Amino acid sequence: MPTDTMPQSKPMKLVVTGGAGYVGSVCAARLLEAGHEVTVVDDLSTGHADAVPDGARFVEGDAAETARTLLADGFDGVLHFAAKSLVGESMQDPGKYWHGNVLTSLRLLDAMRAHGTPRLVFSSTAATYGEPETAPIPESAATRPTNTYGATKLAIDHAISTYARAHGIAAVSLRYFNVAGAYGRFGERHTTETHLIPIVLQVATGERDQVQIFGEDYPTEDGTAIRDYIHVTDLADAHLLALEHARAGEHQIYNLGNGTGFSVRQVIEACREVTGHPIPAAVAQRRAGDPAVLVAASDQARQRLGWKPERTDLAGIVADAWRFTQDHRAAAHPA
Ligand code: UFG
Numbered sequence: 001m002p003t004d005t006m007p008q009s010k011p012m013k014l015v016v017t018g019g020a021g022y023v024g025s026v027c028a029a030r031l032l033e034a035g036h037e038v039t040v041v042d043d044l045s046t047g048h049a050d051a052v053p054d055g056a057r058f059v060e061g062d063a064a065e066t067a068r069t070l071l072a073d074g075f076d077g078v079l080h081f082a083a084k085s086l087v088g089e090s091m092q093d094p095g096k097y098w099h100g101n102v103l104t105s106l107r108l109l110d111a112m113r114a115h116g117t118p119r120l121v122f123s124s125t126a127a128t129y130g131e132p133e134t135a136p137i138p139e140s141a142a143t144r145p146t147n148t149y150g151a152t153k154l155a156i157d158h159a160i161s162t163y164a165r166a167h168g169i170a171a172v173s174l175r176y177f178n179v180a181g182a183y184g185r186f187g188e189r190h191t192t193e194t195h196l197i198p199i200v201l202q203v204a205t206g207e208r209d210q211v212q213i214f215g216e217d218y219p220t221e222d223g224t225a226i227r228d229y230i231h232v233t234d235l236a237d238a239h240l241l242a243l244e245h246a247r248a249g250e251h252q253i254y255n256l257g258n259g260t261g262f263s264v265r266q267v268i269e270a271c272r273e274v275t276g277h278p279i280p281a282a283v284a285q286r287r288a289g290d291p292a293v294l295v296a297a298s299d300q301a302r303q304r305l306g307w308k309p310e311r312t313d314l315a316g317i318v319a320d321a322w323r324f325t326q327d328h329r330a331a332a333h334p335a
Helices: 022-033 063-073 087-092 094-115 148-167 196-205 232-245 264-275 299-305 314-332
Strands: 013-017 037-042 057-060 077-080 119-125 170-176 178-180 211-214 229-231 251-256 281-284
Touching: 013 022, 013 063, 022 037, 022 077, 022 232, 037 063, 063 077, 063 094, 077 094, 077 232, 087 094, 087 148, 094 119, 094 148, 119 148, 119 232, 148 170, 148 251, 170 232, 178 232, 178 314, 196 211, 196 264, 196 314, 211 264, 229 232, 229 314, 232 251, 232 299, 251 299, 264 314
Parallel strands: 013 037, 013 077, 037 057, 077 119, 119 170, 170 251, 178 229, 211 281
Antiparallel strands: none
16 A cells, blocks of 8 residues: 555554544554554444454444543543444434434543543544535634534534643544545445445445435536545545644644535546446435535645645546445455
């Protein structure tokens, strides 16, 4: 795997919660390649044990409960990925999100405080903004989440700000836009898939007959919703930079996206080109809570972290996801 463009920093001893999940596993792999010592904590409720990268220590268990014991050993920081992250589910079962996301994060913050763990990098989300008033969205935009998932992540961001100030924790929240692509053997494989690119690729593999386009009456050029797709490796590298730039007592918040939006139809077209499959599509109702356009202004991350996304081409992002999908299917169903 390429390591040439990887951010360099002094080796740290780190806990990665949710390191058996999609973004967490890619980040854990990049951290190891950069020379850090990584302990993955994951309850495997949505992650996969075989996604924990080689070289990481793996402890199976609840993020907060396990960290409470682990952190006593003295760690330089925590990267907190473990979370419930399905928007639809968060509306049907809000308690699962308030307990699973907010309570767990508060307990983790308390454990960090108790053991003097100095750094935290937190996976926040564009869903904290809700329906945006401007595009692209800067960090100064109003935060009015339209779903429980975004509300829980925003509540955690508020808690982190106060803990950072009061207890000197060096904290960085990264607000992800639409994460896509894969890195080596690490990629997106959810039991319940709701994300556009993996669903479209499932049509190409024959697992689904067609993709549904959720709404064609948005105020956009082709009528379908626009999102900012960011390669998971670029996203992971922002975490490495965040660790380096975290400052005691400060809570920095950065949006992470490419700053370019693609419509649902453009994504499907890119998948057709990459896979060579016709990918039938049918227009369906809008999905509740979906904003028309979500595009990031990531100038802050570029200026203050020195972050520069390297893999911004949509076809390239889709090609990496497609290679991962094919490799994973071949491993799951050997010929
Ligand atoms: N879509 C379809 N058909 C599908 C699936 C999705 O048309 O089968 C559409 C959605 O309606 C949306 C777009 O494709 O317009 C992208 O949908 P995703 O489900 O892939 O991603 P979201 O934009 O809904 O949400 C993702 C993350 C959130 C994050 C958000 C920020 O899941 O956590 O990006 O941009 F907050």
